[in-house]
Amino acid sequence: MSTVAVIDYGMGNLHSVSKALEKADPARRVLVTADPEQIARAGHVVLPGVGAIRDCMAEIRRLGLEPVIHQVAEQGTPLLGVCVGMQAMMEYSAENDGTRCLGLLPGKVLAFNKAMRDPLSDEPLKIPHMGWNQIYPQVEHPLWQGIANGARFYFVHSYYVEPSEPDLIAASCNYGIPFTCALAKGNVFAVQFHPEKSQHAGIQLYTNFLNWDGSL
């Protein structure tokens, strides 16, 4: 039976991600694991994450997981980054006074401007961006199957990715500024929002991911 490995580096909302994956495909074996061999052999891999990038990257490195994450990406296994898991895939994050990340996706992670105001109401915008917001797919992709333009997903973040290759942008969102909320490169897909906290649309995305063979 094909498995989906949820990488456990102690910083992820592992329970809710695992439950959402089980809901997406009750027949799939969900492995929450820090074992590089299990991760390398899995049919699909999720890099979740909640928290500060410095702690996330320190734990990924302390557990010796950086090589297998690169191996999964290079061998063509469908790999999904979620929230700070997406940010960890970039080259560099400005969070925590600057953090070198995995470099799986070209670009950096920047902080929302704390002085941002809503362009319509001119009300100050709270940081972190926390709550439901609409996403706007920018490309045709298997993971957008059955997900409408403007579909709502749940966000909790103070930083956002800025890819150095615009053609990797898979979806955008608006919060004071238009920002990239999904990236796609080959067998790698990454989202800033939390599909596991996004009810039906989130389960649909996880279902699409589990049905994806990593090809376009």
Ligand SMILES: NC(=O)CC[C@H](N)C(=O)O
């Ligand atoms: N919810 C999170 O894990 C946030 C990720 C990252 N620290 C950010 O603020 O963007």
